[in-house]
Amino acid sequence: xxxxxxxxxxxxxxxxxxxxxxxxxxxxxxxxxxxxxxxxxxxxxxxxxxxxxxxxxxxxxxxxxxxxxxxxxxxxxxxxxxxxxxxxxxxxxxxxxxxxxxxxxxxxxxxxxxxxxxxxxxxxxxxxxxxxxxxxxxxxxxxxxxxxxxxxxx
Amino acid sequence: xxxxxxxxxxxxxxxxxxxxxxxxxxxxxxxxxxxxxxxxxxxxxxxxxxxxxxxxxxxxxxxxxxxxxxxxxxxxxxxxxxxxxxxxxxxxxxxxxxxxxxxxxxxxxxxxxxxxxxxxxxxxxxxxxxxxxxxxxxxxxxxxxxxxxxxxxxxxxxxxxxxxxxxxxxxxxxxxxxxxxxxxxxxxxxxxxxxxxxxxxxxxxxxxxxxxxxxxxxxxxxxxxxxxxxxxxxxxxxxxxxxxxxxxxxxxxxxxxxxxxxxxxxxxxxxxxxxxxxxxxxxxxxxxxxxxxxxxxxxxxxxxxxxxxxxxxxxxxxxxxxxxxxxxxxxxxxxxxxxxxxxxxxxxxxxxxxxxxxxxxxxxxxxxxxxxxxxxxxxxxxxxxxxxxxxxxxxxxxxxxxxxxxxxxxxxxxxxxxx
Numbered sequence: 001x002x003x004x005x006x007x008x009x010x011x012x013x014x015x016x017x018x019x020x021x022x023x024x025x026x027x028x029x030x031x032x033x034x035x036x037x038x039x040x041x042x043x044x045x046x047x048x049x050x051x052x053x054x055x056x057x058x059x060x061x062x063x064x065x066x067x068x069x070x071x072x073x074x075x076x077x078x079x080x081x082x083x084x085x086x087x088x089x090x091x092x093x094x095x096x097x098x099x100x101x102x103x104x105x106x107x108x109x110x111x112x113x114x115x116x117x118x119x120x121x122x123x124x125x126x127x128x129x130x131x132x133x134x135x136x137x138x139x140x141x142x143x144x145x146x147x148x149x150x151x152x153x154x
Numbered sequence: 155x156x157x158x159x160x161x162x163x164x165x166x167x168x169x170x171x172x173x174x175x176x177x178x179x180x181x182x183x184x185x186x187x188x189x190x191x192x193x194x195x196x197x198x199x200x201x202x203x204x205x206x207x208x209x210x211x212x213x214x215x216x217x218x219x220x221x222x223x224x225x226x227x228x229x230x231x232x233x234x235x236x237x238x239x240x241x242x243x244x245x246x247x248x249x250x251x252x253x254x255x256x257x258x259x260x261x262x263x264x265x266x267x268x269x270x271x272x273x274x275x276x277x278x279x280x281x282x283x284x285x286x287x288x289x290x291x292x293x294x295x296x297x298x299x300x301x302x303x304x305x306x307x308x309x310x311x312x313x314x315x316x317x318x319x320x321x322x323x324x325x326x327x328x329x330x331x332x333x334x335x336x337x338x339x340x341x342x343x344x345x346x347x348x349x350x351x352x353x354x355x356x357x358x359x360x361x362x363x364x365x366x367x368x369x370x371x372x373x374x375x376x377x378x379x380x381x382x383x384x385x386x387x388x389x390x391x392x393x394x395x396x397x398x399x400x401x402x403x404x405x406x407x408x409x410x411x412x413x414x415x416x417x418x419x420x421x422x423x424x425x426x427x428x429x430x431x432x433x434x435x436x437x438x439x440x441x442x443x444x445x446x447x448x449x450x451x452x453x454x455x456x457x458x459x460x461x462x463x464x465x466x467x468x469x470x471x472x473x474x475x476x477x478x479x480x481x482x483x484x485x486x487x488x489x490x491x492x493x494x495x496x497x498x499x500x501x502x503x504x505x506x507x508x509x510x511x512x513x514x515x516x517x518x519x520x521x522x523x524x525x526x527x528x529x530x531x532x533x534x535x536x537x538x539x540x541x542x543x544x545x546x547x548x549x550x551x552x553x554x555x556x557x558x559x560x561x562x563x564x565x566x567x568x569x570x571x572x573x
Contacts, residue, residue: 001187001188001520002520004520005516005517005520005571006571008516009513009517009571009572014571014572018508039528040511040512040527040528040529040542040543041528041529041533041536041542041543042512042542043542064510064542065510065512065542066510066511066512066513067509067510067513067572068512068513127516129516130512130516133512
């Protein structure tokens with residue numbers, strides 16, 4: 001258990017949690033969505049700027065949450081900038097399986113570096129009640145790029 | 155007014171053997187993640203003593219049948235047990251008669267019953283219902299549903315920074331339009347003990363009725379409903395060391411009998427034809443269908459258990475432990491206790507600089523400590539303190555200083571990780 005806790009709260013996560021990247025509200029965002037975790041009161045808003053080629057030109061977030069949800073949002077926004085919506089969808093699927101401790105399977109080569117970064121959050125699989133913290137921002141960006149306004153991780 | 159007050163005033167030393175109390179609760183010997191369980195979440199739901207577990211086991215094994223139906227021995231036995239449980243609850247609350255005790259599913263169901271049945275009968279558009287800023291959702295949302303249905307107004311009594319109920323502000327809200335005041339006896343987040351008796355008197359001065367939500371209060375304070383003189387008092391069994399799935403609505407009998415049924419079905423009717431049905435009097439009128447039979451028996455066993463320990467002894471023990479815990483927690487650098495009312499039940503909400511309560515909850519669980527982290531079903535109160543969430547340690551009759559020390563040690567571990 002001690003090891004599981006240390007793996008969950010490793011340095012990278014604590015750093016992203018304390019100093020989140022892309023923690024801002026871009027004025028030229030083309031869509032946004034709220035991610036609510038009604039059980040613990042986490043509330044994030046994810047902003048995206050989608051270009052003409054269905055590219056994520058910018059991604060950012062605001063809100064408050066636990067170290068896991070904020071770190072996950074921070075890392076996610078870093079990773080998705082420059083990607084196509086379809087690629088974000090695919091990464092979300094991989095990440096979701098990773099968090100739930102399910103088989104990730106064959107992953108496209110171009111995602112390798114991203115998946116390696118996201119692996120630091122996979123410690124959450126030992127804590128089923130915290131999986132929704134790790135996936136909250138992803139649910140929100142999924143809603144934002146597909147035109148929903150609010151999602152709940154419940 | 156309260157047992158706790160009495161204890162503090164007399165400062166009576168009572169021989170309270172917490173270890174023998176702990177021995178009655180099998181869950182307290184559990185090991186969690188290699189540590190002894192320090193269960194500090196009884197405000198959400200309390201653990202159960204053997205006396206309750208054994209009693210329910212017996213009721214299922216050798217005393218079980220449906221109630222109020224069969225002309226056979228077992229059914230009579232089950233019915234007697236169920237109705238005796240009602241009597242036990244009535245005595246515990248000092249109700250005038252067991253007919254004033256309605257068994258419900260939980261406190262939420264009890265408040266919804268009042269909001270629906272009483273609310274739609276006696277209230278109309280423009281009437282005002284007063285609640286306090288520290289209500290949990292169970293005493294907010296039913297009134298909002300009523301507002302949306304019939305157009306009542308909801309007024310909210312503010313609290314100060316420490317979490318005290320502001321009596322003068324309450325008096326200002328009272329007026330000819332006030333029809334009902336619905337407030338909690340004890341805040342589930344801040345631990346504030348509300349001056350419910352004075353609230354009732356003030357409400358009665360303007361002719362308003364009062365509902366007291368006793369789900370936290372009945373555990374730490376107890377209640378004498380005749381002395382309190384409110385119109386309704388509601389609580390739930392599982393926080394009082396009883397089973398989940400049963401709650402109680404106490405109401406003044408005339409009032410209950412003037413209210414229409416909330417749910418329809420078997421057991422609540424006098425006579426049914428397809429043209430017209432007549433209803434039985436309270437409490438049967440409000441207990442449609444097969445009730446929580448064994449849960450009622452379990453609740454009665456829990457009440458018997460609490461009485462055997464003594465509410466006053468429990469309150470005295472909890473009050474000492476609250477003082478100890480408050481002192482110990484206050485010494486943790488960066489820890490802030492939310493809710494420092496003058497008169498407090500043993501509930502301590504807190505935040506730790508730079509650490510979200512949810513992370514606290516997960517990390518201290520790895521050290522065997524169970525607390526609640528979140529908004530505690532009281533989001534408007536969280537907004538009042540501009541917090542999304544707190545961690546909350548809620549103490550019960552079986553907690554001891556070891557539990558508190560384990561919590562403090564675990565919180566220092568949290569700080570170490572986040573340093």
